[in-house]
Amino acid sequence: MYAQMVKSEATAEDPQKLAAFQARIDAGEKIEPKDWMPEGYRKTLIRQIGQHAHSEIVGQLPEGNWITRAPTLERKAILLAKVQDEAGHGLYLYCAAETLGVSRDELTEMLLDGRMKYSSIFNYPTLTWADMGAVGWLVDGAAIMNQVPLQRTSYGPYSRAMIRICKEESFHQRQGYHIMMKMAQGTPAQKKMAQDALNRFWYPSLMMFGPSDKDSVHSAQSMKWKIKMNTNDELRQKFVDQTVPQAEFLGLTVPDDTLRWNDDKGGYDFAEPDWSEFFDVIQGNGPCNTERLAARNKAWDDGAWVREGLMAHAAKKRAAKLAAE
Amino acid sequence: MKNEWPLWEVFIRGQHGLNHRHVGSLHAPDAEMAIKNARDVYTRRNEGVSIWVVEAAHITASSPSDKGPLYEPSESKVYRHPTFFDIPDEAGHM
Ligand SMILES: [Fe+2]
Ligand SMILES: [Fe+2]
Ligand SMILES: [Fe+2]
Numbered sequence: 001m002y003a004q005m006v007k008s009e010a011t012a013e014d015p016q017k018l019a020a021f022q023a024r025i026d027a028g029e030k031i032e033p034k035d036w037m038p039e040g041y042r043k044t045l046i047r048q049i050g051q052h053a054h055s056e057i058v059g060q061l062p063e064g065n066w067i068t069r070a071p072t073l074e075r076k077a078i079l080l081a082k083v084q085d086e087a088g089h090g091l092y093l094y095c096a097a098e099t100l101g102v103s104r105d106e107l108t109e110m111l112l113d114g115r116m117k118y119s120s121i122f123n124y125p126t127l128t129w130a131d132m133g134a135v136g137w138l139v140d141g142a143a144i145m146n147q148v149p150l151q152r153t154s155y156g157p158y159s160r161a162m163i164r165i166c167k168e169e170s171f172h173q174r175q176g177y178h179i180m181m182k183m184a185q186g187t188p189a190q191k192k193m194a195q196d197a198l199n200r201f202w203y204p205s206l207m208m209f210g211p212s213d214k215d216s217v218h219s220a221q222s223m224k225w226k227i228k229m230n231t232n233d234e235l236r237q238k239f240v241d242q243t244v245p246q247a248e249f250l251g252l253t254v255p256d257d258t259l260r261w262n263d264d265k266g267g268y269d270f271a272e273p274d275w276s277e278f279f280d281v282i283q284g285n286g287p288c289n290t291e292r293l294a295a296r297n298k299a300w301d302d303g304a305w306v307r308e309g310l311m312a313h314a315a316k317k318r319a320a321k322l323a324a325e
Numbered sequence: 326m327k328n329e330w331p332l333w334e335v336f337i338r339g340q341h342g343l344n345h346r347h348v349g350s351l352h353a354p355d356a357e358m359a360i361k362n363a364r365d366v367y368t369r370r371n372e373g374v375s376i377w378v379v380e381a382a383h384i385t386a387s388s389p390s391d392k393g394p395l396y397e398p399s400e401s402k403v404y405r406h407p408t409f410f411d412i413p414d415e416a417g418h419m
Pocket of ligand 1: 056085086089165
């Protein structure tokens, strides 16, 4: 899940309007940008969609890291296409957030100065080529778990962005799993790299769904508004149940001694990630937080002359056209 | 200085013979770049054969609170629908 711990805003508004708004949501109607909405709904959505957009953008960095070192030209082209998709996902989501009255540059600035967050997962390094497999399989896999139900979210522009994104995601997960298959069936050294990638990405992937339900304070209001469709633990359970057989197929071992099939609940029992690590990464102390934000800040600063130059060029062309008329 | 690229709405004709349909928006300094960006952002998988871009500031939209009065006249004119008229079967297909 790309939006973790999104704080939902309390709302103090006309109870009649609030009730009518809730009735629309309960009836499955979509809320559109010009419709009346509670301030809390609007603010929570900006935070959630913005965080999701930032995650897509920052999420390009760990994979971008391997584009120039992909083992074959075909793998390089595939990875490039995948990372380009993530840029597109960021753009769809920024546009959805903008319909709520925040500008693109404002959103970018809030990411760059740390006022807004992105998913904790992208603060982990990608050390070997096998990590490209693990990221596609596990990270995009976890993202899909969260994004599929969000296609039904109550806010129209967000729902439509999610539908586009979901269409593109399954390529991402499959190309990742395909890398894992190749590595796991390769030389002993390659298989070891695949196992090592799974070991390092397993718990950070579980953290993507956010804290355990008992510590998740903001869920109830967001679920009522249908901007959160499932609880964190529900999605995490689904992810584990789907992923464990895939690891078995690869002949790899999930790094959890307590992992057991539980017949009664029809799912796996598994170990929780280390939540203190999660909160530490969210606070900015993960292995790559500084590097990621520095890379985004550098891209923004270095691109300033291009943004300004193109605007000046457009103004000049407009003026020339007016003069000619 | 705030000098943000303007917002453009993007419309794409999915296949020959279909209408252009709104697919999303993007920022670009001018129309030419908006078309180029739209190609990269919205047609990476053969989604279109033609692209329109319109600066968002130039779009006028109906307001949601008008919903009732704006569409009411069409609701009270049921005779605009062919099913309003009972024609005997003997008259043949019509
Ligand atoms: Fe994505
Ligand atoms: Fe992603
Ligand atoms: Fe993805």
